[in-house]
Amino acid sequence: MSMLAPEQLAQSVQDLPSLPAVVMELLGSIEQENIDISVLAKKVSYDQALTAKTLRLANSSSYGLQVKVATIQQAITFLGFQTTRNLITAAAVTGCFPNGKCPGFNDKAFWRHSIATAVCARSLARRLRFNQDVAFTAGLLHDIGRLVLVTGHPLAYGEALAWRRRHDGEWLEAERAVLGIDHVDAGVALAEHWNFSDTMRQAIAFHHAPETPGAGFLAAIVHVANAVVHALDLAGEEDELVPALSSIAWDAMGLNEDAYLDLFRETEQQLEEMSAILMA
Amino acid sequence: MNGAYQLTPLAEATPGMVLGEVLRDGNGNVLLAQGAVLTEGMLASLARHGIDLLPILDAVRAEAPVDPALVQERLDRVFRKHERGNHGDWATGILRQYIEDFRLDREVGP
Numbered sequence: 001m002s003m004l005a006p007e008q009l010a011q012s013v014q015d016l017p018s019l020p021a022v023v024m025e026l027l028g029s030i031e032q033e034n035i036d037i038s039v040l041a042k043k044v045s046y047d048q049a050l051t052a053k054t055l056r057l058a059n060s061s062s063y064g065l066q067v068k069v070a071t072i073q074q075a076i077t078f079l080g081f082q083t084t085r086n087l088i089t090a091a092a093v094t095g096c097f098p099n100g101k102c103p104g105f106n107d108k109a110f111w112r113h114s115i116a117t118a119v120c121a122r123s124l125a126r127r128l129r130f131n132q133d134v135a136f137t138a139g140l141l142h143d144i145g146r147l148v149l150v151t152g153h154p155l156a157y158g159e160a161l162a163w164r165r166r167h168d169g170e171w172l173e174a175e176r177a178v179l180g181i182d183h184v185d186a187g188v189a190l191a192e193h194w195n196f197s198d199t200m201r202q203a204i205a206f207h208h209a210p211e212t213p214g215a216g217f218l219a220a221i222v223h224v225a226n227a228v229v230h231a232l233d234l235a236g237e238e239d240e241l242v243p244a245l246s247s248i249a250w251d252a253m254g255l256n257e258d259a260y261l262d263l264f265r266e267t268e269q270q271l272e273e274m275s276a277i278l279m280a
Numbered sequence: 281m282n283g284a285y286q287l288t289p290l291a292e293a294t295p296g297m298v299l300g301e302v303l304r305d306g307n308g309n310v311l312l313a314q315g316a317v318l319t320e321g322m323l324a325s326l327a328r329h330g331i332d333l334l335p336i337l338d339a340v341r342a343e344a345p346v347d348p349a350l351v352q353e354r355l356d357r358v359f360r361k362h363e364r365g366n367h368g369d370w371a372t373g374i375l376r377q378y379i380e381d382f383r384l385d386r387e388v389g390p
Contacts (some may be wrong), residue, residue: 061315068313168360206336227372230381231289233358240358242372251372257388260378265296 004035004158005181006144012152012184013193016097020047023092026085028195032050037081041072044088052092056277058084059265061232061246062119086133090118090140094278097147102154104161106237110147112271114140117271123263127255128221135221140202141196142222145187145204146171166196170243184208220249232264234271290326295319295332300337305329344389351383 019027021044044053053071058075059068063083069075075084094115099107121139125132150157156179164174175182184205191201201223206215210223227245229235255263285300295318303312303326311329312322318334326334353378362372381388 022375042304059313059318061313064316067310228373231358231375233354241361242359242375244369245371245375247371250374257378257381260375261382261388264379264382269298269317 002153002159002178004153004156006181007151009181009189011187013148013255014149015152016190017151017192019092019096019194020050022047023050023089024195026089026173028197037076038073040085041076042159044072049087049095053095053277053280054084054233057087057091057274060273064218068069070106082131082133085221089137090278091143093141097151102150102161103158104165105150105154105157106235108279109237110143110222112275113229113237114143115275115278116229116232116234116267116271117142117222117225119274120228120263120267121221122219122257123266123270124253126223127259127263128253130217130221134199134218135225138200138218138222139225141187141191141200142204142226143187144190145183145184146184147184148190149175149181149183153179158199168239168241170241208243210244210246217252220246220252223249224253228260228263229267232267234268284338286338287333288336290323290332292332293318293323293336295323297334298333299339301335303331303334305331346383348384352380355380355383 019023020267022040024035025043025166026040032125043276044054054072055069055075057063058079059065063079065078068077069078072084072088075087079087094111118136122132122136125135151161160171160174160178163169163178164171169172172182172184184207187204188201194203199216199218202214202216202217206212206219207222207226209215210220212219223246230240230242233240286296296327298312299312299316299318301310302310302314303316311326311331316322320370359372359376362369362376364373364376380386
């Protein structure tokens with residue numbers, strides 16, 4: 001067993017690769033309306049790789065633009081600031097963790113699951129008239145704590161993966177049994193370090209327990225999107241496992257079967273395009 | 281998205297199909313981007329623009345035939361922690377039913 005002390009978790013969060021400063025600024029401001037858009041657009045434009053990836057996302061069919069945008073400023077004009085801000089965040093976060101550090105950890109499956117949950121949460125949010133951009137980012141980041149653990153403690157996490165294979169359990173169980181902490185703790189620690197908004201932090205903290213009083217609607221959306229994506233079996237994990245679905249969260253969606261069948265279709269379609277861009 | 285595409289008459293195109301190439305009108309103006317997912321509205325508007333052939337992505341047209349027994353087997357594996365008919369776990373049961381309808385292309389009543 002390789003139990004991790006809280007200080008070790010804090011240290012591994014400190015040691016994480018940092019996001020570009022402008023992305024930190026965007027994450028901290030995700031629910032603010034009164035920030036200077038043109039200054040931010042300019043700052044992002046200095047980072048060419050980030051700009052290129054963001055523009056490819058903006059031009060993907062998921063956003064249905066009839067013209068191709070060529071600059072961040074244009075993306076903001078056509079898609080709006082909120083959406084562009086979320087695309088920038090997605091482009092930055094998916095590129096910031098090193099791959100292949102932990103034996104047995106499937107980075108590709110991790111990102112396919114995260115991206116699929118993001119597009120599924122956004123589609124759910126649209127049907128529920130909830131903020132789609134916030135839902136997308138929360139879906140993308142809900143399991144980010146796993147990457148914190150994998151990056152900071154690759155060998156210990158490898159043991160947790162082996163435990164999970166032996167017991168055919170869920171990630172959460174395996175992490176608690178071997179490390180003493182789980183990816184929810186790690187995700188919350190990162191959310192604080194990266195200065196996420198409270199809503200986003202709540203969604204990460206409660207996506208496995210959406211019935212907790214005060215968990216918030218976003219946590220319920222991410223919870224259902226996560227279960228749907230596991231059930232659609234999209235990540236490419238041989239031992240894929242559907243987690244228990246909270247009946248309270250399911251009820252809160254209030255959608256009928258037709259809506260879900262549409263949601264499944266949309267999630268599959270958008271995953272392929274988005275993952276081709278984000279995982280390039 | 282650089283898959284092969286097939287030129288398909290507008291009349292045969294249906295919503296949900298994906299464009300495998302950028303679509304231009306006779307003057308070279310871009311009408312739709314590569315990768316655009318067609319909607320009812322787009323098809324109507326293309327007819328007005330005098331488009332009669334669309335470059336439709338092959339992957340979407342030619343869906344591989346699936347063996348329902350294999351699909352069911354895989355679904356049972358993915359849902360292996362959930363017993364059918366467990367009332368305490370009813371939400372997962374409904375999700376399972378919807379996913380089965382989706383994967384096995386079952387007719388869903390109104």
